[in-house]
Amino acid sequence: MAVIGLILLHALWTLWAPNPSQTPPNAGGTIAGGALSPERVPLVTGEEPIIDIFTRPGCPVCHTIPGIPGANGQVGPRLILGTTGEQRLKDPGYGGQAKTVHDYIVESVLEPGRFVVPGYPERTMPAWYGSKLSALALEKIAAYLEQQTEPESAR
Ligand code: HEC
Numbered sequence: 001m002a003v004i005g006l007i008l009l010h011a012l013w014t015l016w017a018p019n020p021s022q023t024p025p026n027a028g029g030t031i032a033g034g035a036l037s038p039e040r041v042p043l044v045t046g047e048e049p050i051i052d053i054f055t056r057p058g059c060p061v062c063h064t065i066p067g068i069p070g071a072n073g074q075v076g077p078r079l080i081l082g083t084t085g086e087q088r089l090k091d092p093g094y095g096g097q098a099k100t101v102h103d104y105i106v107e108s109v110l111e112p113g114r115f116v117v118p119g120y121p122e123r124t125m126p127a128w129y130g131s132k133l134s135a136l137a138l139e140k141i142a143a144y145l146e147q148q149t150e151p152e153s154a155r
Helices: 002-016 050-055 081-090 101-110 135-145
Strands: none
Touching: 050 135, 081 101, 101 135
16 A cells, blocks of 8 residues: 555656756657657647647747746747847848738748748748647737847847
8 A cells, every 4th residue: 555655646746746857848748859740739729828829839849938938949039029020021031921020920930931030940940830720829929929029138
């Protein structure tokens, strides 16, 4: 009995103990392990809490996103489009259709190849998010990210 009790306790402990070395709570493990594939990413309807809208598709694996716990990814740019969005639209190399930061974010998620942010790798951000994120989810992502700002000195 005591042994079973101990095993149960241990199992409970590993389930509940905070583990800061693990990256995004939902995306960690499987997705961060390089298995970020469309089969593994659930459909995001947009009704989920904002944290899940970013975490389920695995955005935190590659991006740092203010206000999203565990979103410390370094592969892509920090998602602070309130600060960086206008610069992208003004970039001489920008050839997309967007006229507003909001539309630029939606475009960046649906067609990452349209404009590759200078200094970051191309063909790295998944190009299949259009089949995993509902229109509502995309709207919420854009509405959230266009609000995120950060002073130059913090970057
Ligand atoms: C496997 C890594 C990876 C994942 C996962 C990923 N991205 Fe990206 N993302 C990148 C890279 C690299 C870039 C920069 C190159 C480019 O523009 O394509 C980028 C660029 C962006 C940009 C443009 C940023 C800017 O500063 O102009 C946005 C917006 C964006 N990603 C949003 C998202 C969102 C939202 C998700 C989740 C639904 C996501 N990304 C998932 C790698 C990723």
